Amino acid sequence: MKRRYVVVDLETTGNSPARGDRIIQVGAVCVEDGEIVSRFSSFVQPGISIPPFIEQLTGIDDQMVKGAPTFEEIAPELLQMMDGAYFVAHNVSFDYSFLQGELEAAGYMPLSMPLLDTVELSRILLHDADGYQLNQLADHLGLVHLNPHQADSDAEVTAELLMHLLYKLKQLPVVTLERLEPILKKLQSSTERILSDIIAEKSRVIQDDTGYDFYRQLVLKKVDRPLHEEEDRDAAETTAVLLREKLKQHMVQFEVRESQKTMMETVEHALQNNEHALIEAGTGVGKSLGYLIPGVLHSVRTGRPFVVSTHTVQLQQQILDRDVPLLSRIMPFSFRAAVLKGRSHYLCLRKFEHSLQDTLDDNYDTNLTKAQILVWLTETEHGDVEELNLSSGGRLFWAQVKSDANTCLGIRCPWFSRCFYHRKRREAHGADLIITNHAMLFTDIKSDSQLLPAYKEAVIDEAHHLEEVVSDHFGTQTDYFAFHRLIERLGTTDSSQAASRLLQLANLLELPKSTDVFTDWNDKLNELKQELDEMFRLLKWFVLNGSKSSAPDTGKVYLRYSSEDTGSPAFAPVAEMFDRFSSMVRDMLKRLRLITKAVMEKEDHLNFQQKGFMADLTGLRSDLEEELSSLSHLLTAPGHDEVYWLEADIKGARHAVWLYAKPVEIADILADEFFAKKKSVVMTSATISVRNSFRYMIDRLGLGDFGPVTAQLPSPFHYESQVRLMIPSDLPLISEVDAKTFTSMVSRSLYEIAKVTKGRMLVLFTSYEMLRETHSLFKELADEEELVLIAQGIDSGSRARLTKNFKKFDRAVLFGTSSFWEGIDIPGDSLTCLVIVRLPFSPPDNPVTNARSEKIRAAGGNPFYDLSLPQAIIRFKQGFGRLVRSQSDYGAVFVFDRRITETRYGRSFISSLPKLPVDIKPLHELTSSLSSWLKEKERP
Incomplete structure (x- = not known):
């Protein structure tokens, strides 16, 4: 059956016809049988002035709509075009409701048409898109979008997007479409007839389903395990001499930089010795290949896996996607590489299958995410959440269906052979090269090496994060919301949660013990919730009244405490409440164990879904026990080798409190649990030396007794000609003026520099509060047509998305803090200026930093020079490294903090950088000098 789709886009003076906003342009495109058959486009005379913001966004001004027809004049032609068609738009609720309002005002009957939302359909069918704005999807699909935010161009691109989406929908297997059908009925788009027609049409012909794996009414992409040629790996070729000789033959056309060659030799020396x-x-x-080549050689020679650990998932993926294929071409033999992430990255197919049976859940995000995953399963080989672009609501659903050790049925699960996590583990156990991340690496160490294959050699990339990661993994934390979520999952007997389902199962099995367990269950659960609320409310009062430390950026206050504090009279009410609360939790757990034991005695009577539910219930019990154990540890603060603190959200909920404990020092943990048990661990980063010495990192990581090999390999870039370090001498120190004056001067200085650099500027802050205030003042100075401002925390989106948006504009300024100091890559002309507003010292009242400082002081050291300064220098070097990313990059680094030149310790920052020109002058002289230098650089 042929269908007509009319794709509509409206440009308007605002968001609400009820408040007097009107249409200024209409674009409509008619699609039939996969082709565009007609178009309609017209400016519309709104009868009111077009606001400046709309004029800037769309490029449509009052002059362009002068003499255009009114909406009443074009309405008949538009209605005739839409008669009997589907109404399609990108964010359909806006265009459809706005059009309804205009038609009603013009005296027409309301529209009654099936709707399709291309945003919603794109979320379901294009899981790998960076974003779902129309221009982002156009880039993703390679569609030409000539005039974004003009109705005719937007409608045209949306029509092409619709055709792509409908085509993709038709390619899905029938089983997937049948699974999608009931879910899509709960969403905005009217796809029922479209889906049923596709299903009927596909059912009439034999489908080519060779690329799919059909199992238990789900469709997965068929994954064939690659075959490896073993004849290239015989014993004769695994001697070091032959391997190196053959490697040279294969690398004749491969450019090896001198520093990279030295790195290979250093890594090989460390592994062999x-x-x-x-x-x-x-x-x-090129450090990735610098450690991968000798690492894989060593692995093949010894028969032991070589582990590479990164801090970020992005670098982990980059090594797999970019470096491993290159390595495969270089090496004279085949090798096996595998990526293994933490369990929560992978979908549990059993849980997902079970979630599809819940047909009563009308939550929009849950159903949208179910639809996304059903389509994604036909395409993914890895089942990794990083491949999905999930909403915040979608991530809540993911938490219900992710892989989890506590709920895994193992080989008893019918999905075991297809399980994404276990498949990755099997790949890792047969691999020469295992790529993982720090979090997974130290989870494995904490769990007595049960997750990764046994290994003796490893590389820790991004090693400057090691102390922080180990501290997190060997620490403890909990909060109100962790308990609240678990108690909600237990639920009452009249909910759809665990208790209700357990009662139904007990009744089905005719278990007499269910009466003892469930008689007053609901009352007890409500009492438990009340006790939890009261306990955390009191904890928040305790923090707010006792805290002297705060973090303005996050709106939280900190309170460090010790075993002396938790044993004090002031803390006694909290201790009493915890005793009552823990007693009540243990009672609930005892009831659950009793009924679980009774159910499992009749395990032979349970079907697969019921067994799965009991596994999930066991996992829920285990999670609750672990959380209670953590809270008990945190509220008694037993250890002197840990730092304990509470955080409370000042403006948050009355029970918004977090409790933390972390080891003060991790040197002994790493020395005993990691370095002493491995033959060779190579740690690498662009920033692990301080003042050209590795002493700080050796001490912090517990390497003092191991006598590690060290090497400092210079960048091949020519910093003396590529970069200028500029320090304005006329900017005040923040201690010399009030905060408002300082921020105002920073804003004006940034604006003066941005005029010279034509944007192309990254500004790094140490405080989000200062970022926000500077951004606000900068906006008042800069014309919106002159510079595009993009700011972390103000403009929505992830770090990657904000960076990508920055690269799109010719004259943009990117404001960032925290994560923007490292890990972002902006090569080329997009970035020619980096501004570091303040030297990146950690806040002195940070509980962990504070505790470490105390320990250093007690040992006779200097906390500033032994801890704060080295940390700040490493952070500073990370920030500096954002500017030059290739041989052709060039630009200026401005430091607005005069401490870098006027204090004795400040010179340590400059001496930790590569050798480069340093200019210390008033700002107007620096900008004049920079202007001349940039013109010279830009000259062909």
Whole structure:
């Protein structure tokens, strides 16, 4: 059956016809049988002035609509075009409701048409898109979008997008479409007839389903395990001499930089001599291949896996996607590489299958995410959440269906052979090269090496994060919301949660013990919730009244405490409440164990879904026990080798409190649990030396007794000609003026520099509060047509998305803090100026920093020089490294903090950088000098 789709886009003076906003342009495109058959486009005379913001956004001004027809004049032609068609728009609720309002005002009957929303359909069918704005989808699909935010162009692109989406929908297997059908009925788009027609049409012909794996009414992409040629790996070729000789033959056309060659030799030396190593490899050295080549050689020679650990998932993926294929071409033999992430990254197919049976859940985000996953399963080989672009509501659903050790049925699960996580583990156990992340690496160490295959050699990339990660993994934390979520999952007997389902199962099995367990269950659960609320409310009062430390950026206050505090009279009410609360939790757990035991005695009477539910219930019990144990540890604060603190959200809910404990020092943990048990661990980063010494990192990581090999490998970039370090001498220190005056001067200075650099500027802050205030003042100075401002926390989106948006504009300024100091890559002309507003010292009242400082002081050290300064220098070097990412990059680094030149310690920051010109002058002289230098650089 042929269908007509009319794709509509409206440009308007605002968001609400009820408040007097009107249409200024209409674009409509008619699609039939996969082709565009007609178009309609017209400016519309709104009868009111077009606001400046709308004029800037759309490029449509009052002059362009002068003499245009009114909406009443074009309405008949538009209605005739839409008669009997589907109404399609990108965010359909806006265009449809606005059009309804205009038609009603013009005296027409309300529209009654099936709707399709291309945003919603794109979320379901294009899981790998960076975003779902129309221009982002156009880029993703390679569609030409000539005039964004003009109705005719937007309608045209939306029509092409619709055709792509409908085509993709038709390619899905029938089983997937049948699974989608009831879910899509709960969403905005009217796809029922479209889906049923596709299903009927596909059912009449034989489908080519060779690329799919059909199992238990789900369709997965068929994954064939690759075959590896073993004849290239015989014993004769695994001697070091032959491997190196053959490697040279294969690398004749491969450019090896001098620093990269030195890195290979250093890594090979460390591996062969069972030594640990610290290697600082400057930007551009090519450190990934610098450790991968000798690492894989060593793995093949010894028969042991070589582990590479990164801090970020992005680098982990980059190594797999970019470096491993290159390595495969270089190496004279085949090798096996596998990526293994933490369990929560992978979908549990059993849980997802079970979630599809819940047909009563009308939550929009839940159903949208179910539809996304059903389509994604036909395409994914890895089942990794990183491949999905989930909404915040979608991530809540993911938490219900992710893989989890506590709920895994193992080999008893019918999905075991297809399980994404277990498949990754099997791949890792047969791999020469295992790529993981720090979180997974130290989860494995904490769980007695039960997750990763046994290994003796490893590389820790991004090693400057190691102390922080280990501290997190060997620490403890909990909060109100962790308990609240678990108690909600238990639920009452009249809910749709665990207790209700358990009662139904007990009645089905005719278990007499269910009466004892469930008689007053609901009352007890409500009492438990009340006790939880009261306990955390009191904890928040305790923090707010006792805290002297705050973090303005996050709106939270901190309170450090010790075992002396938790044993004090002031803390006694909290301790009493915890005793009552823990007693009540243990009672609930006892009831659950009793009924679980009774159910499992009749395990032979349970079907697969019921067994799965009991596994989930066991996991829920285990989670609750672990959380209670954590809270008990945190409220008694037993250890002197840990730092304990409470955080409370000042403006948050009355029970918004978090409790933390972390080891003060991790050196002994790493020395005993990691370095002493491995033959060779190579740690590398672009920033692990301080003042050209590795002493700080050796001490912090517990490497002092191991005598590690060290190497400092310079970047191949020519910083003396590529970069200028500029320090304005006329900017005040923040201690010399009030905060408002300082921020105002920073804003004006940034504006003066941005005029010279034509935007192309990254500004790094140490405080989100200062970022927000500076951004606000900068907006008042800069014309919106002159510069595009993009700010973390103000403009929505992830770091990657904000960076991508920054690259799109010719004259943009990007404001960032925290995560923007490292890990972002903006090569080329998009970035020619980096501004560091303040030297990145950690807040002195940070509980962990505070505790470490106390320990250093007690040992006779200097906390500033032994801890705060080295940390700040490493952070500073990370920020500096954002500017030059290739041989052709150039630009200026401004530092607005005069402490870098006027204090004795400030010179340590400059001496930790590559050798480069340093200019210390008033700002107007620096901008004049920079203007001349940039013109010279830009000259062909």
